[in-house]
Amino acid sequence: MLSTKMEEALNNQIALEGYASFLYLSMASWCDTEGLDGASRFMHRQSQEELSHMMRIFHYISEVDGHPITPSVNQPPLKFESVRAMLQQVYEHEQKVTNSIHKLVALANGESDFTTLHFLQWYIDEQREEEALMRSILDRVKLIGEGPQSLYYIDKELERINEVEEAAEAAEAE
């Protein structure tokens, strides 16, 4: 059984994960209009992942007899200054999500809610991986630089990451 405070905090996390999904979907759409197919596919994948993070919490709240709340949709930005600025924004959003997960962990700990504490472990690992991935992408984007041809190489790099992630997922499913 969740405390009212824990239920509310988990519902806020649902909204944050949901917004991340919509933000990344909007980024995927912008990349597509810019002809950046690799970046668009990458952001579509990120958007789907966030949706699954949202649903994981949604089902958890139901499972422990709480009431998961479907969040309202906030309009994310439609355009982005550059691919680099967009990726930086993703990284910052991931840091915000990590902070929020850590606050949930602290709350669960303080309430001795060991079931939720255990449930949140998955998110701690996921956020560590996401932040590391985004940091490594940003490092590579910085190395490639901002010249006129750089967009081509950034897009190719993101396509390569898509392929690596897809291969990892396929291996996991076997």
Ligand code: OFO
């Ligand atoms: Fe679910 O916030 Fe990123 O991974």
